Amino acid sequence: LTIVCTLALVALTVTVIVLSPRCLSWWQSSPVYQIYPRSFKDSDSDGIGDLKGILDKLDHFQYLNIKAIWISPFYKSPMKDFGYDVEDFRDIDPLFGSMQDFDDLLAAMHDKGLKLIMDFIPNHTSDTHQWFNLSSSGHAQYKDYYIWANCNTTHAPNNWVSVFGNSSWTYVEERQQCYYHQFLKEQPDLNFRNPHVRREMTEIVRFWLEKGVDGFRMDAVKHILEAKHLRDEPQVDPQQDPDTIDTEFELHHDYTTTQLGLHDILQDWRGEMDVYSREPGRYRFMVAESYDYEETDKTMMYYGTPYAKESDFPFNFYLMDLPTNLTGTGAQGLVNLWMANMPVGKWPNWVVGNHDKPRISSSVGQEYITVINMLLLTLPGTPTTYYGEEIGMVNINVTIDEIQDPFGKFNPVSNASRDPQRSPMQWSDGPNAGFSDANHTWLPLHPHHTTVNVEAQQKDSGSVLSQYRALSLLRQAQLPLHRGWMCYVWSDADVFAFLREIDGLDKAFLVVLNFGADSVINLSAITELPEQLTLHMSTKQENYGMPVIKSSISTARGEGLLLEYSTHMRFNPGHASQCFVSEKACYLGVLDILYKC
Amino acid sequence: LTIVCTLALVALTVTVIVLSPRCLSWWQSSPVYQIYPRSFKDSDSDGIGDLKGILDKLDHFQYLNIKAIWISPFYKSPMKDFGYDVEDFRDIDPLFGSMQDFDDLLAAMHDKGLKLIMDFIPNHTSDTHQWFNLSSSGHAQYKDYYIWANCNTTHAPNNWVSVFGNSSWTYVEERQQCYYHQFLKEQPDLNFRNPHVRREMTEIVRFWLEKGVDGFRMDAVKHILEAKHLRDEPQVDPQQDPDTIDTEFELHHDYTTTQLGLHDILQDWRGEMDVYSREPGRYRFMVAESYDYEETDKTMMYYGTPYAKESDFPFNFYLMDLPTNLTGTGAQGLVNLWMANMPVGKWPNWVVGNHDKPRISSSVGQEYITVINMLLLTLPGTPTTYYGEEIGMVNINVTIDEIQDPFGKFNPVSNASRDPQRSPMQWSDGPNAGFSDANHTWLPLHPHHTTVNVEAQQKDSGSVLSQYRALSLLRQAQLPLHRGWMCYVWSDADVFAFLREIDGLDKAFLVVLNFGADSVINLSAITELPEQLTLHMSTKQENYGMPVIKSSISTARGEGLLLEYSTHMRFNPGHASQCFVSEKACYLGVLDILYKC
Ligand SMILES: [Ca+2]
């Protein structure tokens, strides 16, 4: 009998292993949290955040159930673009600390089960990088490390313009040539057609992987290659006087973005990262940053192909357009832009803010802050939260005299400054909101910090922060939210509603999000829903457990509802075109396991 | 003792297996031979070659030691572009025979150890393909199978021009739209942005793999995708009146060739082929056809990346420029264009003619025919031979009235006709050179067929054919020629010389090729060469075994010498920049094996 039992057990174990779907990796289970290190926490009282400051605040992530922390660049840099201009890819800027501080931070994060995602900035270096100095002087080994072309002081090699405005070419007297810069003139573009440059950058990737970092956010990837022929880009308006072209919006970027060969480079780096991903639990994550609004298929290519892995996902920035699509139908439309175009089997992701774009909380208005967080955390895939979104921070006002952002100083008239979304994190109602002991912080605190801060919101169960935390915990704890189907069930001028269900599990969720005015919707037509559902969470009221009738679901302006229900009927089988899942999995109650189905 | 011996033997076997370099695959061991099926052998006396005709002539390949046969298209076709306009990718044109004839041919080839490479033509179909009829009428399922754009009878959607001249757009009254065709208007381009089209074409690849074909030559791959935005391509001369643009040479093809996403499609097909390559000896071969003269790196991309396999090689057409580079230095330059740009570890290949380009034998002159074959067959990598090159066939004269090539008829003034290089194969001095019993062949025989034919040349040990055969056998039999190093040792106005050696083997070869006038070169400076070498083969004399002194190596105009020598010194270790090898392997004389080194 013992033998039979043992054999049966072995057989069962084998069956379970064979039938188990892939476990979600850490970058799928947890939201990604973006830290802008100048603004997170200042440990040495100079008014600017630093690595030790981050170390002091790791409990915040444990509180929020967030495991994946992306920190914007802290490499050695002259800070012309606040760290996106790197002088030494293997060193830490003293402003942020030392390499020891970095090692301490990484060790402490790993101790707490947190993952550190670095910013990797392959497109360019600072003009103070030693490679650029050697290249400018024509050093044999380095002369082709950057993109040089013949020109003179008055005529650029072609009409290409920088993302930051004006010609993307700058003349260097020493070399009597122009170099190309997609961004500031202090950020010369590396020449990725030079195999030495590719090798150098790959070695830098390896350097940080060896240190143990858990992933990279690949910055500005679409700019990595440019056309070799250097021909003028076509004008959007062919009638425009060519001499007046000075912004990126006036040209079609056929020769400066997304060139053939780009993906080969990213696939190489992915390959390097895979080498370091073999240890269990040590998967190295890659997210690609590329803004290609009009050409969704170009963005989707960063997911890789069936034969060549690339990023785990490219950032999805569509939800940042919520302010101009603030209706139920608008929200569904933005969600669907990703879902309808994403390759089969891939993992979605959602971003509502970052260091480059004004916080949408300021334009949508306070009343929609929590419903946006609920959208973010109940959709399938990985949400990304820019620091402060978890407490509802908004843009600060920065007068022209106060502008810190070099790009903003460069374009003072056009509201181009990115300072408003970079104000210090609001930890408490104390001096400088607990961000710093300095007399002066690098950017002013938002005046509302006395009420909008972590400490105060932790005490308030209805706060933006408490709701964020509850949703983050729910997202991981509830199988349907974690990895189930998402199906559209309703959208109108006010409300966007979708359900989350998993085959085999009776518990499912209906998410009803109000992006307009007070509303009552009738979902009687959805026969797969039971007549009565239960309120699991509302962003505006505390009525946990209250029954809700499907024929009359009320939401106030900006309210989000998470409704739970129990059913044996599934919605997805009959509505394939409204439903989405990355990898199908079914729940088997008897054994409390998931299996491939 | 028996046990010890057994163990020792096992250990030795394991060591040999572990240390063995990869065996060369069939497409590396054998030259590729291109059959233009209209012109190879006519079995049913209609004056046009056919599949049964090929079956009749398989002995020719065994005689030549050629295993890899690429047959230009024989799909069902209205023959507007002689089969490159396919009406049904799953059927054989009656002109060439039946599906039974194909099956018989493939079976007979496999019986004889021959491999059949099909032409796959993904870019377009014939306008008589049922898909196009359904698409023209706006059938819901097929309307996006081709590339349609709004236009009217007088204005094309943009300035794009066909490779065959004039606008690449043609208006269809039924749909009141224009369709895009990169080639003839009877060859509408498929829309590879439509996933259904990708699936259909992949199923066709699978259909032929299931039948057992051994590989595909992928036709016109750079044209597979076009830019979605359909903007005008930039003019080469911006001052040219746009209304006068009607040839491909007047535009930069930034939007109609080599678009992002192209390689993903080829990698998909490669993946399909890999599934069918798992059986030992059943490797399925892919060669990509793409003319990208100026952008070598674009051509090299068809080799794939370290992470995603693609073609085994893209055709290398540089040697077709020999007529305008007919010097030793010129020949080396063309060879080096490939060698210097090919990714490390890849396998080179060489083409001197095909059905699209005039035979270079006519422009270089008779006296250089054999030296070109010697170059082709002694370089490292796979040579491709267009039918007739093995006997020194030259272009025929075709008067304007006689033109058969639709492209030629379309452009009668510009000598665009491809008929001259497509004349019937010359098998004997009999009627129609043994090609056909018909009264009239589809193109005239070359008048010199009475002397230049297979039968006559088989009897003459100094003939083009006999030399070809000797070189083909030598190439496979002699390890240094088969897979050894190739090192440049000399080039001047007349002579190009390189050596072939393999580490560990005392026997090596020096190849001295004369592309100019009578010459004597002095290789005394090459200390790795012994004073005296032995003539293994000359294209102009029969002095096998004659000693040749390295300080005075004579070649006549157009003469090629294959010299053998014995040495313990290797040239490659001291001259890395002049030397090339795909995969390093060393010979171990004691065991008569190759091992990784
Ligand atoms: Ca760049």
Ligand SMILES: [Ca+2]
């Ligand atoms: Ca095409």
